[in-house]
Amino acid sequence: MKADVTIIGAGLGGLVLAGMLHRQGVKIAVYEAEASADARTQGGLLDLHEHSGQRALHDLGLYEAFLALVRPGEDAKRVVDCQGTVLLDRPGDLATARPEVDRGELRRMLLDALPPDVVRWGHKVASVRKTGCSRHAVAFGNGSAVETMLLVGADGAWSRARTALAAYEKELFARSCPVAHLSASNLARFFGPDAPMSVVDLFANG
């Protein structure tokens, strides 16, 4: 299956985007450097805010599943000095609007909401280059490669994909939306009927 949108990185951002596009019927492929979903522990707790993380989970239809992962009271804080004297002891707030969840469990929930073949594990981006009008060639460390029209760099804070894209798409990012050159019907096909409006609004306000 040829994907309409190629996403680099199966972290929280990449998987939320993949889930949104999948719900709109867009064909997606996510390329992730790690060898499998269980290749490493994903870190500690995250608190999710109403206006961002929780809102995304609502839109994905995963809010109820998220609530089942919440760890009540895990926002408790205690600060001690080097003698062990307690300087701050704040109990957890059971009614907090920013509940805590385990990052690994959250990622697993997002993965389970996607068809199993969407994430291609063991694909670490080695290079990205432009191959003509709005196409990108992505080469992976395992020797494989893909060519794609829409490429999203969700490969973390030190993103190799975004760095490469920014190097040759600088003018495009600076002056217009990266998808603005697509026809309205293509936009609707890629992102669903509502999203193109937000693209237009963004630039109307900017």
Ligand SMILES: Cc1cc2nc3c(=O)[nH]c(=O)nc-3n(C[C@H](O)[C@H](O)[C@H](O)COP(=O)(O)OP(=O)(O)OC[C@H]3O[C@@H](n4cnc5c(N)ncnc54)[C@H](O)[C@@H]3O)c2cc1C
């Ligand atoms: C210490 C800390 C605490 C935080 N606490 C919170 C919090 O409480 N609440 C909150 O909402 N946010 C929190 N954040 C922010 C949150 O972690 C990020 O916003 C979120 O992880 C960003 O998601 P992402 O998908 O862009 O990147 P990541 O989650 O970093 O995922 C990137 C993915 O890309 C993969 N990758 C990397 N390089 C390549 C490559 N070359 N090729 C292919 N794949 C690659 C990685 O293996 C990884 O799976 C915290 C961040 C940190 C560092």
